[in-house]
Amino acid sequence: MLRIEPRPTPSRRMTLAAPLLALALTVATGATLFSALGHDPGAALYHFFVGPISDRYGLAEMGVKAAPLILIALGLSLGFRAGIWNIGAEGQLIFGAICGGGVALALYPYDGAWVLPLMLVAGVAGGMVWAALPALLRTWRNTSEILTSLMMVYIAALVLRLLMNDLLRDPDGFSFPESRLLTNGALLPIILSETRLHLGAAFAIAAALLVWILTRHTLIGFQIKVAGLAPNAARYAGFDHNRLIWLTFMISGGLAGLAGVGEVAGPIGQLVPVVSPGYGFTAIIVAFLGRLHPVGIVLAALVIALSYLGGENAQINAGLPLAVTGVFQGLLLFFLLACDVLIQYRIRWRRAP
Amino acid sequence: MTELLALHRTTKRYGAVVANADISLSLKAGEVHALLGENGAGKSTVVKTICGLVEPDSGFLSWRGERVILTGPADARAKGIAVVFQHFSLFDALTVAENIALGLDNGRADSALADRIRDLAQRYGLAIDPSAVVGNLSVGEMQRVEIIRALMQDPQLLVLDEPTSVLTPAEVEALIRTLRLLADEGRGILYISHKLGEIRQLCDRVTVLRSGKVVGETDPKASTPDQLAEMMIGQRLTAPSGKPPVNSDARILLEVEHLNAPAGPLGLSGLHDLTFTVLAGEIFGIAGVAGNGQKALLAALSGEFPVSSDSMIRLNGVAIGRMPPQARRSRGLAYVPPDRLGTGAVPDLDLSENALLSAYRRLAMAARGLLHPGKASHFAQQIIRQFDVRSAGLSARAGSLSGGNLQKFIVGREMLQAPSLLLAAHPTWGVDAGAAAAIHQALLDLAASGAGILLISEDLDELLALADRIAVICDGRLSKPMAVADADATTMGLLMAGEAVDAAH
Amino acid sequence: MTDFLILGSIAMAATPLVFAALGELVTERAGVLNLGVEGMMLMGAVCGFIAVASGAHWIVGAAAGALAGACLASLFAALVLGFAANQVASGLALTIFGTGLSALIGSNYVGTPVDKIPAVLWGLDPMVFAALAMSAAIALWLYRTRQGLILRAVGENAEAAHAHGHTVLKVRLLAIMFGGAMSGLGGAYLSLAYTPLWAEGMTAGRGWIALALVVFGAWRPGRVLIGAYLFGSVGVLQLHAQSSGLLAIPSEILSMLPYIATIAVLALLTTRQQQSRAPAALGQAFHRLR
Structure with a gap:
């Protein structure tokens, strides 16, 4: 019979191996799922995982999708380390997109050099504003930040829809609920020619570096770590928990807002009623898959970005429903959480007594 | 006397740690049998083995002479074994009757059960209200609930794991009377403790455990406390060398004046008008039964929960009542908290x-x-x-x-x-004797170098050995501090039970 | 529209919340926080809908919804009980997975019409009354039976319950499965009676509102029921304001009402005293020591 035994110390090897094992299990389950749906699993997997990145453009697209995931997951990882659960990044992304896009549309058709920086600042600020209410309620009323941050997602989506139908709608757009196209000066520069890979990818890498420094070398990073591992010890050491809540919410909200304005000023190029295919939620998976570590998050974001591309590609080439992407992402997180047991425990085969 | 339960060379390992090695133990009807050992000697593992929570890796158990395997607490209960754990396994949000029903097979918290509870409570002097919510009870009352729950099953063997560590001396006396009554009815009792005095007063046999092994079995009344202590610890410990007495004109390091705090966050109890000082070079001891405001006092002094007014606490003359912990630390406060892991x-x-x-x-x-x-x-x-x-x-x-x-x-x-002032809470709780001695010596050395120490402990012996002055905390109030030479066991006991003894002085 | 019909539509808006919130209440009372309600509701909604759209009786549809919810919950149980995984992360995984899987298996049924669950009394369908009966039954079960007592004990102090010989993991497994079945029922009610149709993500956050209701109701079945009806009336108010067009308020703002109400209720009505009523062991993993 299988027995689960605690390890004397957490296994470092398994910390790295668990995500790979989870990935393998997800692919295996995916193949089974594809055959169950009546598709040739080999071909479906090819269309899902290899097809999308078989050329330069495809690789760049992976970067386009990974950039917002990296930004958001980095922010979330700080909170998750401290046991602070901001799961409303999607709403912060949307509001960041509204604020950043709103600045560009308000200045239209002005196209000066400072439009883009101003948009980025507005996007970050928007994300922070949207994250402020859950942080305030948590620190002031001890209200569950999980529920409030999530409710804010629905509200943000409705705010965007409202603006699309009304205030920010393109006056020349035949009443389509979309804004004007942004002027060139309001778009993030492309960093790889003939692709859509934009400056946002560079922001993501820079943010990963900053978060790495923050977690590794600063007092705040140490406080976050202690607060997550042993809340009583954090109180004993005198770390201000409310300050950590505010800080992690502001960082994660700001980064989600940046991701939002990056979508508007990047691949989308205008404000539309739906600015994200759920990046804010998917980033939760990225954060866990990346072990809440900046380097891991960058790698995990690339994998998840591939699952987005793969879903689209498999829909076009193999006729698979687009919803397969969500199933894959959910499965991956499931398997990861299950595989994580191997870090703290080892599984031994033992004959039943 | 008939043998009830026996352990035959049982061994239990947790990973590389051997918690119990070759334990043999025989418990008889009508006998109070003590299991003596330091914290970490393996007593709790023995208890878990007896109540079926732990299955020995080797060796076996017998019940009334027949080899048995206990599959779990329910099985042990069915045989007639009842356990009162050291850490109460009570449910705070539930009533006394509900708690007791949970410990019975098919028990329901109805009026018949309430009647049975009142019956037992009366017979053994364990006053308790069946409809009270357990979270509102005192520690002593909680223990009564545990004992009544155990007695509900009319057990033939009653196991008590460190039952007196949370009781006042008067409550200990009452418990001992109850236990003798139970033994005289023909029940077997296993009494687990590291307190020599109680064991010698109550028990008929004692088995001594050290580092997971049985090191001896004897009649406690025929042994001196020193002999038992030596068996338990395994070596003669050198008493810590003392420190110079405190100068009468020594500087005041910590000044606590009319410290009040409401009962509040994280289940802290209230504090009522505490006033005391700690002088340079002094060890000031605070005794008391757990749960009487120690945590709240520590939280107030360390800054984890700053108090309402700055001037309630002064460190080196500076009012620090509302300062956060790190600001207090940079002014010379250090703090050994009661719970080391976590x-x-x-x-x-x-x-x-x-x-x-x-x-x-x-x-x-x-x-x-x-x-x-x-x-x-x-x-x-x-x-x-x-x-x-x-x-x-x-x-x-x-x-x-x-x-x-x-x-x-x-x-x-x-x-x-x-530090200029060290706050030390239960600094030797649950550590081996060698480490305890080293920590005691370090505390004395620190005080000798001119720092002040506020020592909060439930261990009276520790306080009496180290402190210059001592006060007792009870129900969030502090008794008048007294020189340790004036602190006799009776006075301390009365204070710990909340009896005003000012009249006696 | 008469007042009576308004009351009826409130009951219909409240019923999915009643089911889901009561299920989560039982799960949380056993000490397990399952944030996957939204995902389980969606799976219940889609599976119940497919059953009825394929010709089954609505009762079979409701049962299919409950079964789907329970199946998804069993995955969660495997993670948090079997693998001792973090409950918050596992619950989120469940919601993400359930959202994706329901969209996948329901993709061919978007826009398909089905017959609404027929009314039996006062223009209301039997599920409305079933939800009311469930809340009474759960209250009685929790407070008047030994099993209910054991469940509360497990949620209060798992270690102690284990020490008394109660099988913590079994109790929690059953509580999680029950919670899943109830969420599935709530979802099936949405797709079979409330709308009645299937659309991706049609629960629109009701699973999360159900979670909030448990907090708001201080883990008491009666209060959770009242809370669900209050929220139902917010939803109906919104719909009526929208359809009557009396107020010159954009529909998006009216649609925000339930979410804003949830935040407001959580912030204003959940005092620390109320939070202290949470099961003491809520969210803590339990490892068997043996």
Whole structure:
């Protein structure tokens, strides 16, 4: 019979191996799922995982999708380390997109050099504003930040829809609920020619570096770590928990807002009623898959970005429903959480007594 | 006398740790049998084996002479074995009757049960209201609930794990009377304790446990406390060398004046008008039964829950009542908290990160928000060297250290910050005798060097051995401090039970 | 529209919340926080809908919804009980997975019409009354039976319950499965009676509102029921304001009402005293020591 035994110390090897094992299990389950749906699993997997990145453009697209995931997951990882659960990044992304896009549309058709920086600042600020209410309620009323941050997602989506139908709608757009196209000066520069890979990818890498420094070398990073591992010890050491809540919410909200304005000023190029295919939620998976570590998050974001591309590609080439992407992402997180047991425990085969 | 339960050479390992090795024990009807041993000697594992929570890796149990395998607490209960655990397994949000029903097979919290509870309570002198919510009871009352729950099943063998560690002397007397009554009815009792006096007063046999092994079995009444202590500890301990007496004109380091705090967050009890001082070079002891305001006092003094007015607490003449913990630390306060794993140290972090935990500000281990890891590991190294912390080195996780070594590390971390005032809560709780002696010596040395120490402990012997003055906390109120020479056991006992003894003085 | 019909539509808006919130209440009372309610509701909605769209009786549809919810919950149980995984992360995984899987298996049924669950009394369908009966039954079960007592004990102090010989993991497994079945029922009610049709993500946050209701109701079945009806009336108010067009308020703002109400209720009505009523062991993993 299988027995689960605690390890004397957490296994470092398994910390790295668990995500790979989870990935393998997800692919295996995916193949089974594809055959169950009546598709040739080999071909479906090819269309899902290899097809999308078989050329330069495809690789760049992976970067386009990974950039917002990296930004958001980095922010979330700080909170998750401290046991602070901001799961409303999607709403912060949307509001960041509204604020950043709103600045560009308000200045239209002005196209000066400072439009883009101003948009980025507005996007970050928007994300922070949207994250402020859950942080305030948590620190002031001890209200569950999980529920409030999530409710804010629905509200943000409705705010965007409202603006699309009304205030920010393109006056020349035949009443389509979309804004004007942004002027060139309001778009993030492309960093790889003939692709859509934009400056946002560079922001993501820079943010990963900053978060790495923050977690590794600063007092705040140490406080976050202690607060997550042993809340009583954090109180004993005198770390201000409310300050950590505010800080992690502001960082994660700001980064989600940046991701939002990056979508508007990047691949989308205008404000539309739906600015994200759920990046804010998917980033939760990225954060866990990346072990809440900046380097891991960058790698995990690339994998998840591939699952987005793969879903689209498999829909076009193999006729698979687009919803397969969500199933894959959910499965991956499931398997990861299950595989994580191997870090703290080892599984031994033992004959039943 | 008939034998009820016996352990035959049982062994239990947890990973590499051998908790019990070759334990043999025979418990008889009508006999009060003591299991004596230090914290960590393996007593709890014996209890778990007896109640079916732990299955021995080798060896076996017999019940009334027949070999048995206990599959779990329900099985043990069916045989007639009842256990009162050291840490109460009570449900705070439920009523007394509901709690008791949960310990019975098919028990329901109805009026018939309430009647049975009242019956038993009367017969054995264990007053309790069946409809009271357990969370509102005192610790002594909670223990009564545990005992009544055990007696409900009319057990033939009653096991009590460290039952008196939370009781006042008067409550201990009452418990001993109840237990004798039960033994005289023909029940067997296993009494687990490390308190020699109680064992000699109550028990017919004693089995001594050390490092997971049985080191002897004897008649406690025929042995001297010294003999029992030596069996338990395994060596003769040198008494700590003393320290010079406090100068009468010594500087006041800590001044607590009319300290009041409401009962509040995290289940802290209220504090009522506490006033006392700690002088330079003095060890000021605070005795009391657990749960009488110690945690609230520590939270108020350490700054974890700042009090309402700055001037209620003064450190070196500065009002600090509303300061956060790190500001107090940089003014010379150090603090050994009551719980080492999870509060005093983070189990999953290594020793050098744990050195950082309380010392980063006073020892300037972070500049402009950036950590200085070199300083932290140097400091950790210094602690390990000076306090003889046995570990796998700086990168060892705090959780991998033994209780005694981790406690030495925490005490060392606080003392090497050269505090002017050290707050020490239960500094030797659950550590081995060697580490306890080292910690006691370190406390005396620190006081001798001119620092003040506020020592909060439930261990009267520890307080009487170390403190210059002593006060008792009960129900959030502090008795008038007295010189340790004037503190006799009777007075202390009355104070701990909340009896005003001012009239006696 | 008469007042009576308004009351009826409130009951219909409240019923999915009643089911889901009561299920989560039982799960949380056993000490397990399952944030996957939204995902389980969606799976219940889609599976119930497919059953009825394929010609089954609505009762079979409701049962299919409950079964789907329970199946998804069993995955969660495997993670948090079998693998001792973090409950918050596992619950989120469940919601993400359930959202994706329901969209996948329901993709061919978007826009398909089905017959609404027929009314039996006062223009209301039997599920409305079933939800009311469930809340009474759960209250009685929790406070008047030994099993209910054991469940509360497990949620209060798992270690102690284990020490008394109660099988913590079994109790929690059953509580999680029950919670899943109830969420599935709530979802099936949405797709079979409330709308009645299937659309991706049609629960629109009701699973999360159900979670909030448990907090708001201080883990008491009666209060959770009242809370669900209050929220139902917010939803109906919104719909009526929208359809009557009396107020010159954009529909998006009216649609925000339930979410804003949830935040407001959580912030204003959940005092620390109320939070202290949470099961003491809520969210803590339990490891068997043996």
